[in-house]
Amino acid sequence: MRDKFLLAFRSIRERKARSILTVLGIAVGIAAIVSLMSVGYGMEEAITGELTGMADMISVMPGEIRGAHSYIEKGSFTDRDVSDLQRIGGIKEISAMTYDAAEVEYRNENVPIFVFGGDTKELEGFYVEPVGLKEGRWLRENDYKACVIGDRVANDFFDEVIHVNDKLVINSDKFIVVGVFEKGDMLYSNDVDSNIFLTLRAAKEVLQTDEIKYIIVRVYKIEEAERVAEEIEEVINDNHGLDDFAMAMTMGSMIEMMDDIFNIIQGVLVGIAAIALIVASIGIMNTMLMSVMERTHEIGVMKAIGAKSRDVLSLFLLESSIVSLVGGVTGCVVGVIVAKVLSFLGSTASGLEIAAIVKPEVLLAGIAVAVIVGVLSGFYPARKASRMSPVEAVRYG
Numbered sequence: 001m002r003d004k005f006l007l008a009f010r011s012i013r014e015r016k017a018r019s020i021l022t023v024l025g026i027a028v029g030i031a032a033i034v035s036l037m038s039v040g041y042g043m044e045e046a047i048t049g050e051l052t053g054m055a056d057m058i059s060v061m062p063g064e065i066r067g068a069h070s071y072i073e074k075g076s077f078t079d080r081d082v083s084d085l086q087r088i089g090g091i092k093e094i095s096a097m098t099y100d101a102a103e104v105e106y107r108n109e110n111v112p113i114f115v116f117g118g119d120t121k122e123l124e125g126f127y128v129e130p131v132g133l134k135e136g137r138w139l140r141e142n143d144y145k146a147c148v149i150g151d152r153v154a155n156d157f158f159d160e161v162i163h164v165n166d167k168l169v170i171n172s173d174k175f176i177v178v179g180v181f182e183k184g185d186m187l188y189s190n191d192v193d194s195n196i197f198l199t200l201r202a203a204k205e206v207l208q209t210d211e212i213k214y215i216i217v218r219v220y221k222i223e224e225a226e227r228v229a230e231e232i233e234e235v236i237n238d239n240h241g242l243d244d245f246a247m248a249m250t251m252g253s254m255i256e257m258m259d260d261i262f263n264i265i266q267g268v269l270v271g272i273a274a275i276a277l278i279v280a281s282i283g284i285m286n287t288m289l290m291s292v293m294e295r296t297h298e299i300g301v302m303k304a305i306g307a308k309s310r311d312v313l314s315l316f317l318l319e320s321s322i323v324s325l326v327g328g329v330t331g332c333v334v335g336v337i338v339a340k341v342l343s344f345l346g347s348t349a350s351g352l353e354i355a356a357i358v359k360p361e362v363l364l365a366g367i368a369v370a371v372i373v374g375v376l377s378g379f380y381p382a383r384k385a386s387r388m389s390p391v392e393a394v395r396y397g
Helices: 002-014 016-052 079-085 120-131 151-155 200-206 222-240 251-294 296-304 309-350 360-386 390-395
Strands: 057-061 063-066 070-073 091-106 109-118 133-136 146-149 167-170 173-181 195-199 214-219 247-250
Touching (some): 002 016, 016 251, 016 309, 016 360, 079 222, 091 120, 091 195, 109 120, 109 200, 120 173, 146 167, 151 173, 167 195, 173 200, 195 200, 214 222, 222 247, 222 251, 251 309, 296 309, 296 390
Parallel strands (some): 146 173
Antiparallel strands (some): 057 214, 057 247, 091 167, 133 173, 146 195
16 A cells, blocks of 8 residues: 555656646635635624514514515504514513605605604614614604615715705705714615614604504513414404414524525535536646556556556545645645635625634545545546556556
């Protein structure tokens, strides 16, 4: 076995340039798998951590989610729904909210913008604490003609930047800006950046509606959240005479949905990286076939002095395995470095603290995949070499 290793190393060293290119081919595929999966795990943990911090909250919506992104709204809640929910045991707080698009005017420019109204204390805990304000203050319950705006509303929607104490006209009613949000991170940007926030009373009047389109429920005990969510759906569905009018979603359910989405994303990323491995395997096969052709005479001499077919087969498989192993280890090292860089860039872009989570099983799997790909790719050339006739092989060249 020692002689086979020495022969394999000698062969690899003699074809240094070709071997390095083959190692790089394997390394690219393995690095892609390791880096993408590590960043994916880090992103999953960051988002799950954010959601876990709101584990006592239940989001209640008048509709259902179909597929991964499609929300079908079925109407709105009523004051009776809210009062009936207050009778359910285990509920700590109930906050009713409404929203709709409104015509907003600022310095003779008109833009349709979503207006969101609700309990100011509840909205503060839900949006202000995680996002923060860069100007001014948050709404008070008696701020009837005041509003707080998102970052994009302040900076992107109009030609001129909006600041605290500037005035907006929302559906013909004048409001003064008392606060401006910081730019939201990946989890909050859609909910905050493009919206205007009012008190519930002001929102209902400016939107000319008594409809309640969203309810936030907080429970005393997190372990009772699923039970409370089921009761909420039953109560509201009975009120509206439908089996699936309301959807009460706990943070646990949202985390499960995110897990499913991340599994799909991981599968797609691994599929993309697998393409690089397929290309690398073709490179290994090509390298080994060229090696067999160049060493036909050598193979004939080996067989003539007593080497068996299985010795030749194992020698060539050993060569491809060594090249693949080096490529796999190199790919893992490069993959960890790339994952760190990607996580830093992702954290900067999203505003979330995304750490690259490099799992040992991913590294081991990467090396194992590299070796398996090497062995499978080298099998045909090795088999071809082992079946050569000694007499014909010695004549070659």
